[in-house]
Amino acid sequence: MPRVRRVVARAVTHALVGLEPRKVEVEAHLQPGVPGFAIVGLADRACQEAKHRVRSGVLSASLQWPLNRRLTVNLAPAALRKEGSGFDLPISLAVLAATRQVPAERLAGHAAVGELALDGRIRPVAGALAVAEGARRAGIERVVCAAPSAPEVALAGVKPVPVSHLCEAVAYLRGEIDAPHYEPFAEDALDGAYVPDLADVRGQERGRRALEITAAGGHNLLLSGPPGTGKTMLARRLPGILPPLTRDEALEVTRIHSVAGLLPPERPLVTVPPFRAPHHGASAPAVVGGGSSPRPGEVSLAHRGVLLLDELPEFRRDVLESLRQPLEDGVVWVARVGGNVRFPARFQLVGTMNLCPCGARGDPAVECSCTPQRLAAYRERLSRALLDRFDLAVSMPRPRAAELAAPPGEPSSVVRSRIEAARERLRSEPPRRTEAASALLSDAVDRLPLSGRGRLRVARVARTIAALAGSPLVEEAHVAEALSYRLPAELPS
Numbered sequence: 256m257p258r259v260r261r262v263v264a265r266a267v268t269h270a271l272v273g274l275e276p277r278k279v280e281v282e283a284h285l286q287p288g289v290p291g292f293a294i295v296g297l298a299d300r301a302c303q304e305a306k307h308r309v310r311s312g313v314l315s316a317s318l319q320w321p322l323n324r325r326l327t328v329n330l331a332p333a334a335l336r337k338e339g340s341g342f343d344l345p346i347s348l349a350v351l352a353a354t355r356q357v358p359a360e361r362l363a364g365h366a367a368v369g370e371l372a373l374d375g376r377i378r379p380v381a382g383a384l385a386v387a388e389g390a391r392r393a394g395i396e397r398v399v400c401a402a403p404s405a406p407e408v409a410l411a412g413v414k415p416v417p418v419s420h421l422c423e424a425v426a427y428l429r430g431e432i433d434a435p436h437y438e439p440f441a442e443d444a445l446d447g448a449y450v451p452d453l454a455d456v457r458g459q460e461r462g463r464r465a466l467e468i469t470a471a472g473g474h475n476l477l478l479s480g481p482p483g484t485g486k487t488m489l490a491r492r493l494p495g496i497l498p499p500l501t502r503d504e505a506l507e508v509t510r511i512h513s514v515a516g517l518l519p520p521e522r523p524l525v526t527v528p529p530f531r532a533p534h535h536g537a538s539a540p541a542v543v544g545g546g547s548s549p550r551p552g553e554v555s556l557a558h559r560g561v562l563l564l565d566e567l568p569e570f571r572r573d574v575l576e577s578l579r580q581p582l583e584d585g586v587v588w589v590a591r592v593g594g595n596v597r598f599p600a601r602f603q604l605v606g607t608m609n610l611c612p613c614g615a616r617g618d619p620a621v622e623c624s625c626t627p628q629r630l631a632a633y634r635e636r637l638s639r640a641l642l643d644r645f646d647l648a649v650s651m652p653r654p655r656a657a658e659l660a661a662p663p664g665e666p667s668s669v670v671r672s673r674i675e676a677a678r679e680r681l682r683s684e685p686p687r688r689t690e691a692a693s694a695l696l697s698d699a700v701d702r703l704p705l706s707g708r709g710r711l712r713v714a715r716v717a718r719t720i721a722a723l724a725g726s727p728l729v730e731e732a733h734v735a736e737a738l739s740y741r742l743p744a745e746l747p748s
C-alpha cells in the first residue's frame with residue numbers, strides 16, 4: 256500500500272482590522288486519516304462557509320479535490336479574527352498547491368484576495384486596496400484578485416493579476432498563460448459625481464457668505480430658518496466649492512470607501528471631497544460605525560468631506576451625542592470583539608433645522624402654532640455641547656420675491672477659486688491678531704458668554720475671514736464678523 260505523506264502548502268493574504276492590513280498565512284495541511292475538511296484559526300461564519308465554495312469551485316474548475324485524506328486549512332496567526340469571504344481564493348490556491356496542482360514556489364511570490372462563486376468564478380471583495388497595501392508592505396509584488404479589484408490593487412503600488420475564474424488563476428500560476436492584461440486607469444481623467452451649483456441659489460447673501468467661510472476654513476455650519484428658504488439647497492452645494500483632495504487624501508478616503516464596499520467601479524479613486532447625507536432615522540452604528548464586523552460609519556465615509564444632517568432635531572439624540580467626540584478628535588473608536596478599531600472621521604458638519612416643530616418661527620408672515628411643551632421638547636433634542644461645535648450659525652429668512660427673481664448668483668467655480676487662495680494663505684501664514692481684534696474677542700468671552708471651545712472656534716473663523724480678505728492680520732472687523740455667526744438668540748437653547 257503506498258504511504259500517504261503529510262504535505263503543507265501556503266498562500267498569503269491579509270485580514271483587515273478596521274483599515275489596517277495584517278498578514279495571514281493560509282496553510283493547507285494534507286495528511287492521512289479520516290477524510291474531511293476543516294478550517295481553523297478564528298474564522299468567522301463567512302470564512303467557515305468558504306469550505307463549501309472552495310470545494311465546489313475547485314471541482315467546477317475540473318481540478319482535483321483531495322480524496323481519502325484529511326485536509327485542514329489553518330489561518331495563521333490564529334489569534335487574529337478573520338472576517339469575510341476574501342479568503343476563498345487564497346484557501347483554494349493553498350489547497351491546489353498542497354495537491355501539487357499549482358507550483359508552490361510560484362504561489363509564494365503572490366498574495367491573493369477574492370471570493371469564489373460555486374462555479375469557480377472569482378468575485379471582488381470589499382477592502383481590496385487595504386489588503387493590497389498589506390501585500391506591498393510584506394514585500395509581495397503581485398496580487399491575484401478579481402478583475403474589478405484590479406484598480407484598487409494597482410493604487411496600492413503592487414501589480415494586479417486580475418482573474419475572472421479559478422481556472423485562469425491556476426493556468427497563470429502554472430505558467431500556461433501570461434498575467435491577464437490590466438489597463439491602468441487615468442487618474443486625472445476621473446471626476447466626481449455631479450454636484451449642484453451655487454448659481455442656482457437666489458439671494459441668501461448671508462447664507463452664501465457663511466458657506467464660503469465654512470469651505471475656506473473647514474468649519475462646521477448650522478443653517479436654520481422656516482421651511483423652503485433654501486437651507487438644504489445651500490448645504491448640498493458645499494462639496495462643490497471645496498478644493499479637490501490631494502493624492503494622499505484621495506488614497507485615505509478611497510481606503511475607507513473600499514472597506515465599506517462603496518467604491519464605484521468607474522471611479523476607483525475618490526478624488527473629490529465626499530458628501531454624505533444620512534437619513535434622520537439612521538442608527539448610531541450606521542452614523543458613527545460599528546456592527547459585529549466593524550464597518551466605517553457615515554462620519555468616516557465623510558472623512559475629508561462633508562456630513563450633512565438635514566433636519567438636525569429629527570435625528571436620534573444618542574446619534575447626535577455620539578458625534579461630539581469625532582467632531583473634536585477627527586477619529587472614531589468602534590468597539591469590536593478583542594479590542595477597538597480606529598477609523599478616521601475628520602469631516603465638516605453641516606446641520607439644517609427649522610426653529611420650531613411647526614416651522615413658522617423666524618418667518619414674520621406666519622404665526623407659530625407650537626405649544627410651549629412641544630417647543631421645549633424640540634429644544635431638548637439638541638444639547639448645548641453639540642450646538643457649541645457649530646462654528647457658524649446662520650438663519651435663513653424667507654427670500655423676498657425680488658431676490659427670487661434676481662439673476663443667478665456666482666457659480667461654484669468662481670467661489671472655489673477664492674477658497675483655494677484663502678486655503679493657501681491659511682497654510683503659509685501664521686495667524687496674528689491686531690490688539691483691537693484681541694480685545695474684541697476677550698470682551699465677547701464675557702459678554703456672550705463664550706466657552707473656551709467657543710472662543711477658539713471664533714478665533715479660527717476670524718482667521719479664515721482674514722484669509723478670504725487677503726489680509727495678513729486678523730483685524731477687529733474679522734472678529735466682529737466671526738462673532739456674528741455665533742448662535743443667534745432665537746435659536747433653541
Ligand SMILES: Nc1ncnc2c1ncn2[C@@H]1O[C@H](COP(=O)(O)OP(=O)(O)OP(=O)(O)O)[C@@H](O)[C@H]1O
Pocket residue numbers: 455456457458459480481482483484485486487488489607608609654659
Ligand atoms: N434662495 C433660493 N433660491 C432658489 N431657489 C430656492 C431658494 N430657496 C428655496 N428655493 C426653492 O425651494 C426648494 C426648497 O428649498 P429647500 O429644500 O432648500 O428648503 P429648506 O430651507 O431646506 O426647507 P425645509 O425647512 O422645509 O427643509 C428648492 O429646491 C428650490 O427650488
Ligand SMILES: [Mg+2]
Pocket residue numbers: 486487488565566607
Ligand atoms: Mg430642508
Ligand SMILES: [Zn+2]
Pocket residue numbers: 611612613614615616623624625
Ligand atoms: Zn412653531
